Amino acid sequence: MQRFEGKVAFITGASAGIGRATAERLASEGAAIMIVDVAAEGLEETARLCAEHGHSVDHRICDVSDEAQVREAIEACVVQHGRLDVLCNIAGILVLEHFDKIPLDTFRKVLEVNLVGMFALCQAALPHLIETKGNIVNISSTSALAGMPYGAAYGTSKGGVSALTRTIAVEYGGRGVRCNAICPGSILTAMGSDGTLPEGADMKLVSRAMPLDKPRPPAVIANVVALLASREGSHINGEEIRVDGGTLS
Numbered sequence: 001m002q003r004f005e006g007k008v009a010f011i012t013g014a015s016a017g018i019g020r021a022t023a024e025r026l027a028s029e030g031a032a033i034m035i036v037d038v039a040a041e042g043l044e045e046t047a048r049l050c051a052e053h054g055h056s057v058d059h060r061i062c063d064v065s066d067e068a069q070v071r072e073a074i075e076a077c078v079v080q081h082g083r084l085d086v087l088c089n090i091a092g093i094l095v096l097e098h099f100d101k102i103p104l105d106t107f108r109k110v111l112e113v114n115l116v117g118m119f120a121l122c123q124a125a126l127p128h129l130i131e132t133k134g135n136i137v138n139i140s141s142t143s144a145l146a147g148m149p150y151g152a153a154y155g156t157s158k159g160g161v162s163a164l165t166r167t168i169a170v171e172y173g174g175r176g177v178r179c180n181a182i183c184p185g186s187i188l189t190a191m192g193s194d195g196t197l198p199e200g201a202d203m204k205l206v207s208r209a210m211p212l213d214k215p216r217p218p219a220v221i222a223n224v225v226a227l228l229a230s231r232e233g234s235h236i237n238g239e240e241i242r243v244d245g246g247t248l249s
C-alpha cells in the first residue's frame with residue numbers, strides 16, 4: 001500500500017522503538033518524512049533505514065521540551081517539503097518511583113517532555129495541518145486509562161495527552177484536522193522492557209495478566225498510527241485506541 005504518496009509526516013522520538021517503527025512504516029508507504037529526537041546516533045540509523053524506501057528523509061536533533069527547537073523543526077520541515085500532512089508525537093520518557101519519593105523537578109521534567117512538548121508541537125503544526133486537512137497522532141499510554149503504580153508523573157502526563165487529543169479533535173475537526181491517540185502497552189522497546197521498578201515495589205500491584213500470548217514489537221503500534229493517519233482513518237477523530245494485548249480488558 002502507498003497510502004502516504006505525496007504526503008509529508010513529522011515524527012518525534014524517532015531514534016528508537018515506536019518512533020523508528022512509525023518512521024519506517026510511513027516511509028515505506030510513500031511519505032516524505034522529517035524525523036526528530038535527542039539521540040543523534042539512533043536518529044541517523046532510522047534515517048538510513050527510511051531512505052531505503054526511496055523517499056525524502058530529513059533528520060534533526062530536537063528536544064521536544066524546548067519550544068524554540070520545536071518551532072524551528074516544524075518550520076524547517078515545511079520549508080523543505082512545502083507542506084505538512086501528519087504529525088506523530090511519539091517522544092516520551094518514563095520514570096517509575098514511589099509517589100512520595102518523586103522530586104517535584106522530576107515530575108515537572110516528565111510533564112515537560114511528554115505533555116508540554118506535545119502541546120508545543122501541536123500548536124506549531126496546526127496552521128500547516130489546517131492547510132492540508134492533515135492530522136495528528138499522539139502516543140498516550142494505558143497509564144492514561146487506569147492507575148499505574150509508581151507512575152504518578154508518567155500517568156499524569158499521559159492523562160494530559162488524552163485530554164489534549166480530544167480538545168484538538170473538537171476544536172479543529174470543523175477545519176478538517178483530525179487528532180487521535182494510541183494507548184500502547186507491553187511493547188518491546190527500551191522503555192517497554194526496561195521499566196525499572198523502584199526498590200520495595202509491590203509486585204502484586206504491578207503484575208497484570210496479558211490475555212495474548214506475548215508482548216509485541218513496536219511495528220504493531222506503527223500499524224495503528226498508519227491507519228489513523230491515512231485516508232482509511234478519515235472518520236476517526238478524538239479517539240483513543242488501546243493496543244495492549246487486552247491487558248486492560
Ligand SMILES: NC(=O)c1ccc[n+]([C@@H]2O[C@H](COP(=O)([O-])OP(=O)(O)OC[C@H]3O[C@@H](n4cnc5c(N)ncnc54)[C@H](O)[C@@H]3O)[C@@H](O)[C@H]2O)c1
Pocket residue numbers: 012013014015016017018019036037038039042062063064065090091092093113139140141142183184185186187188189190191192193218
Ligand atoms: N513501550 C511501551 O510498552 C509503551 C507503552 C505505553 C506508551 N509508550 C509510549 O510510546 C512512546 C515511544 O516509546 P518507546 O516505547 O518507543 O520507547 P523508547 O525509549 O524506545 O523511545 C522513546 C524515544 O523518545 C526520545 N526522547 C526522549 N526524550 C526526548 C526529548 N526530550 N525530545 C525528543 N526525543 C526524546 C528518546 O530518545 C527515544 O528515542 C512514548 O511516548 C511512550 O511513553 C510506550
